[in-house]
Each structure stands twice: as structure tokens, then as C-alpha cells.
Amino acid sequence: MKVTWKLPDGTEITGAAENGQNLMQAALAHDVPGIIGECGGTLSCATCHVYVDPAWSDKCGAPEDFEDAMLDMAEERRDSSRLSCQIEASPDLDGLVLIVPEE
Template sequence: MTKITFIEANGEKHVTQAENGSTVMETAIMNGVPGVIAECGGACTCATCHVYVDDAWSEAVGGPSMMEEDMLDFAFDVKPTSRLSCQIKVREDLDGLVVHVPSRQG
């Protein structure tokens, strides 16, 4: 299991255990993390699972695909570390990952 910490816009932390091979979005939904809505269920057809990858983890997670970049155009307050959590696969080397949930979704 891989530890992922979600930090809400108000600073509240949610420390979760994620199954390798799942997505960060699935982990958020299964753990009831507020602010990750995931209307499309992980199909990369909305931007309601938008998160900010913590700067310390940005390189390890990597950047968005072209399709994901297109969907991020619909997200609120996009930043250089913005990602759709449905597109981040959980893997062993992401143990300790920290992501920040925006104050609202697009």
C-alpha cells in the first residue's frame, strides 16, 4: 500500500492508504476526501478531480498528457502543478505523495 496525503484548501489533512495500480482519484473517493468530485468516474472527460501535486512530488509524478492538458482548461485556478487525479496511477515510488485539493472544482 502507498500512503497519499490529501490537503484540503482549509489545511485539513486526510492521510490515506492507496492500492498500487489504482488512481489518486479512486483513493480520494474511496476515502471520502472532500473536494474531489470525479463526476466522470475517471474517464478524463471532466475536471472535477483536479488537484495540485505538492512541489516536492511534481517531478516524481510527472506532467499531464495532451488529453489531460485539454481537460485542465476546464479546471478552476490551474497552476503549473495541476493534475487530474484520475490520471495519476498509484505506484510504489509515490509512497508519501502529497496533493492539495483546490477550494472548488471547475
């Protein structure tokens, strides 16, 4: 699948993610600035915070309870916030657009 990350300065990075790969790992593989993934995807850092483009919110789904609690640690949480280590690449999400927060 392909993912596009929109950066705060307006630039976009589009790259491939393997099915089953989480989208924090995919962001690191494509050197997306602002996605750090400090905890390695163990849901304990919130440094993989993204906003899901509104057109994709239904397909991406809502965060599970623990992710939801961790999102409270993220700067500038919004309704569209997700932790990208908890979104798994799949054919259904081909073309997904994620917005990288300023912080």
C-alpha cells in the same frame, strides 16, 4: 502507498491507495471533500483536479496532451495542476502529497 490530501481549510487526510488504483478513486475511498470524480475517470469532467505538492512534481510527471487540454476546464489551473484520475498509485509515489483546490 500512502497519499496525503491537504484541504483548503488546512486539514489533512492520509490514506492508502492500492498499486494501480488511480488517485481519484483513492480520494473517494477516503471521503476527501472536493474530489468528485464525476466522469468515473474517463477524463471528461475535471472534477478530480488537484495540485501536486512541489516536492513531488518530478516524480508525478507532467500531464499527457489530453489531460492537459482537460485541465483548461478546471478552476484556477496552476503549473502544478493534475487530474488525479490520471495519476496511478505506485510504490514510487509512496508519501505523495496532493493539495485540494478551493473550488
